[in-house]
Amino acid sequence: MSVASSYTFPCIKFQNYPSYSTNPTLLTIRNSQAEGPIRRPIAPSPPKPSNISPPIITTTAPTKPVAVTTSEGKNVITLEFQRQKAKELQGYFRQKKLEEANQGPFFGFIAKNEISNGRWAMFGFAVGMLTEYATGSDFVDQLRILLSNFGILDFE
Numbered sequence: 001m002s003v004a005s006s007y008t009f010p011c012i013k014f015q016n017y018p019s020y021s022t023n024p025t026l027l028t029i030r031n032s033q034a035e036g037p038i039r040r041p042i043a044p045s046p047p048k049p050s051n052i053s054p055p056i057i058t059t060t061a062p063t064k065p066v067a068v069t070t071s072e073g074k075n076v077i078t079l080e081f082q083r084q085k086a087k088e089l090q091g092y093f094r095q096k097k098l099e100e101a102n103q104g105p106f107f108g109f110i111a112k113n114e115i116s117n118g119r120w121a122m123f124g125f126a127v128g129m130l131t132e133y134a135t136g137s138d139f140v141d142q143l144r145i146l147l148s149n150f151g152i153l154d155f156e
Contacts, residue, residue, distance in 0.1 A: 012028070013026060013028050014026075128142065
């Protein structure tokens, strides 16, 4: 059992000598389970409703959601209308994504291939720069070493 979670030590006090001052300050560390004035107060309970009206029960069928209603001279879009439009948009974008995936060439100058090509080029450039930093030989010397080690060209 740690000292901080012990019920026998409600707080620990010690003196602190800050570097900017010669006067010591008294620091107190309190246990979270200790009783005392620093504990947070309990939140007040919510007020009880004074006038409770019985629920209104309708027997008519629900109507189609209205797009725009007028309230106090302002046009208000209902929540149900927003939900309906959001579902329609989700279906539209899902269908569009399927259409894009099924059409077009796999090879060639298309956006997906160009993005991956650019990422590999950036990675290769970063590796070349790190190798130059580590070995002290520039990029051209690295190519010469590579080609001579593989036996493709002899530069001597």
